[in-house]
Amino acid sequence: MVATRERTVMAVTAITIAVAFATVLYLSKRRKNRSKLSTSEAELLLLEPEGEEEETEEVIRSPCCSTDLETKPQYMFKRVLADNSYSAFKHLKREEGETNDLSLKLHPYEDEITYMLENPPVLSYFNKSENCPDMDASYVWVDTQQKLEYLAELLSKEEVFAVDTEQHSIRSFLGFTALMQISTHKENFLVDTIALHDEMSILQPIFVNASICKVFHGSDNDILWLQRDFHIYIVNLFDTAKACTVLKKPKRSLAYLLENYCGVSTNKMMQREDWRIRPLSEEMFHYACVDSHYLLYIAHCLHTELKIQGHDFHRDNLYFIHEVFRLSNMACIQLYIKEFQSPPGESAAKSLISRYSNSQVGISLKDDRTREIIRCLCTWRDVMARIHDESLQYILSDNAIIDLALKVPKEAEEVYSVIEHADLNRDIPNIQSASSPSPVVIGHINDINHLLSEITNDIDNLFRRIFQRYIVQAKICPLSIYNYALLSELNVKLANLLFPIQNGNKSSVRVGKKTSRKERFVKKFSCKAPVYHNCRIYASDGRLLCYCDQRKIDWYLRRDLAKIVEHNPPGIVLLFEPKGRPEDEDNEFYIQSKKNICVGCGEKNHYLRYRIIPSCYRIHFPEHLKSHRSHDIVLLCVDCHEIAHSSAERYKNQIAVEFKIPLHVRKVVNSEENKGSTLSSSIVEGHEDVGVSPLHLRSAAMALLRHGSKMPSERFEELTQVISKCK
Template structure:
């Protein structure tokens, strides 16, 4: 009996153990399947990107400011924020700006305008070292860069072209991204002149990606400004001086491709190969202009020095990230202003729409940073507006709403091979449930929830060198939330508003004085007007005036002007103007404000349009906001009183509207096409019409 009991107990224990093992294995299998599904849910698992091979990036996608190269130890009085904005080569560039004599000579002997088939493709560290040694011996070389921005949040340099008098070098900066600092001493050498065309962006991109800073620059575009050329594009200069035609549409191609097609290689070489010859031609014209002006004893304008000064001023620029007070806030504000402020409507429906716009912009900003994608490649503006208006409830509706919105407004920025919705949306459609259904969740909580959902311990997205800092470094939303807990929600909003205001001031305020208060006198000594430096230079370059004072500058005309302001009863031009806000006197920042709105000015007679400067005043950001709000209110009142719509919402065929009743015309207007859709369709046909499928071309033609 005892044996039977023991057998039963043993059997029970065995069965229990077997069942436990079975369920444990099933649970583990289920967890593995869940984890595997989670890991495979993001498209990046199966779609590697070239930039993910970089071992180090200087500008990641977090919300921290960009840190520039540090050459010397800062003193104890320099704060961290001040250090971030210091240019490491400011002293060297300032010395170049103060030069009183300069001689440009960009090549020796004759230049062969026939571009050979030989060039050097640099893709290994040893080859880059050899190139650096070669460039150290050069007196001058030409540079150009090609960027990729569609599949990257901040963009990255995909190719650098360098041309000497003897050879062209194409540097594969994708393969050599981590060692491009080898070229830093060459670019920072003030004894070597670097020739660019339109270097404003190139200077910033090289800083952002490689901590390469340009010292001693000659920009052919700035030189064209000094010479007052009718055009200053590189395509124009290539055709004018070299007889070479180039297809600038290739600039929009995907420069990540390896190997590069022959057509793209040829385009890249052309942009740098002829630059030295073009620079030499322009330098000769600058010297000739100086020689012609030297006949005037009082003329103190030196074209060569001015071209050099304008070029090297570009070198002082510093790359900085555009950081909103809250993720996606500037984009949300722009969309709300354009689409949800109609007729001052502040109903609860509009308030809900605005909230959805903010949520979607926050999600888009975070997803773009996590996946290192361009905002447009994640979710388009028109898709955000469509989602906020319709508020779809099912994943299928969300998918279809996005697809239809992108079809309605044909995008010119994306290659036709990309189908909307884009992979980020398709991989993370479930996120929209959180955005649309959890209405009580605060935006900053959504940010943290989405961040942990995708980059947390069980996150669906792979960590990369671009998004890792989003987890390890504090973000502004988290900071705002801490402020909210400590000081109340109202203070957090004030912090956000202050940060938004500072960003607006930084981006849109005038970067230099608007009024130079330079004086122009008639040949009898009577004051004709106050003007800017450019107008003075125009007269001086043509020997139409001579300089009579330097501070502030003043010239006297060498001919009899047609009219004088006082004779016409117009004192506007003979009044000096201060660079301050006309409302409150703020002088640290200001922007131009047009008193007469463009929607009215376009209907003015020509003699009133010609005096456009009369209607422009300087206002600070705060006064601009007040003035704009008052102007919008006034425009709505005028529109209501006169029964004239403020904005054109639909464009109709005038031939169809003739002879129709007013009711029929209204119905026709409802079926019309928006000006934006009309414009984008026309631009698409002009740019890509010959390459479009016939069906798509016919659709756009019918718009």
């Protein structure tokens, strides 16, 4: 009887799995034929909550979403490691017993990288690249699994090879790798990572092979992108950009190295081409090949210079080589993480309000209703971008959000007109399908109109309504491999955890407790908006000049001195040749992006500006060292700020004693009557009635300057006596 029951259960389970598999296969075929999922089909995959039909009907405005008519390359991927859900990214698990929590935090090859850092190899394989290679048009296009396996076998026999990648981020929420360039001493390979997205793990053993050196230029982003898309990690890396840093090169760009060592000019603006298109244009083929073709020779040249400098300065040929190796492989330990805010879009809204508050529309943004509209639109945009796998700027630009918040159109036609007008000067380069308003906005334009008319201060409730409409119901927007997890019941439960509501109020861990002193301090003094906007300014030849904030970008654009070429964060190309470039003054600091985190512990939620050089010393610096310089300003959280401040005070006291310079001026005295012009807090005896405090002196001087002519004679004489004590 028991055996029969078990067989029955197994049979039912097998039938259920078969039906589910057939359903998914059927829906996949329907999607390939560009046909829309019907409501009944969506309900096969998603459970509809009970008892919410009436409320849902009030929210729904648009009949359907027609944006699934376009088949994007990433929709053909069968396996996506980083989807658009709110769940954390899971890294590769090398051992079966390893828990999911560990896979979120630990680098799977940390032991191998650590061992190499402690035992750096002798990089002798660069000697094979002594002559600059000629650039011919030959390359091997790798777009099948068989070709990829051949490439993996070939690379396994190499000692070193060069790598570069091209990314696409405009028509994708997280972005994806569209092309990989690999060059050996003999051949160039262009790997179609779109066609081979699901097979790229074939190269994984090659990239973690410690006996093979991988040469990149500016590898920090490539390391994270390869983890995100393919679970490819890197062990044994030589980064030519890190070599430029150690050698203190005037420039660190690959364009500079190509021109300086190989006599080759390249247009870095090609990075913003649409690398999804197939076949690639002739210019794109050439650019892709050049990036990796010369990299081994450049690495050889830099390796030789590092050896010479090591011998000259430290009598050790390998001193600087090992330093570059250390910097390169330290970057390999970093892990890709998916970032999201609570609630979604909140960070973007704060950034928008902060940026535009300093511009001409700043006065209007002080209105609470305008700010709430911005927050609502940013929340809607975030959800839409995740569902449709589009970038935030493609869905709805920052300019459009600001204009909608300021004008608050009443009808759908007005919404369309406002967005279209706001994006007249928007430039998303070389993306043929980029239009304004975007297809997503057109498909949901009534929803935007509804949001504007039903604005609410309860941002969490707003997110729940949007979440219920597009995610729980799943009757409007198309399914894809990127939003399936987002549209599942699991993420509905996750949303309830992220945004819990209890008795109509947002729950808090510290309910009923008094706000701590630290929390009050954070609320009052911490930065209210991101400090670094990481906007880029490029020269007309495409070379990066500096990173800056949004205000400087707006300044150039308002005067028609530049055109915008990048979004999120913005980037502009100057329409004139600047007087100087950062590399001319050896100012590498200005061509580095900066993170809005505490530099001490990595805290992201709050931070304060901290001056490494105290103002009491800085005011005595030469003008060229203290004007328009931010080298000595860093971000610290409250705890790290307190530690740094205490240490700085101790060091200032030490300097005051060592050089006999008063740290705190208590009184200013007459220099003729007293040998010292100031009295410090440590010089007390016999001087209690001598001089006047700096604050009293300043107050008296300001009063005489501002109101001396109208002041009663007695008061005028009294303040004059205060000043005379210090003459």
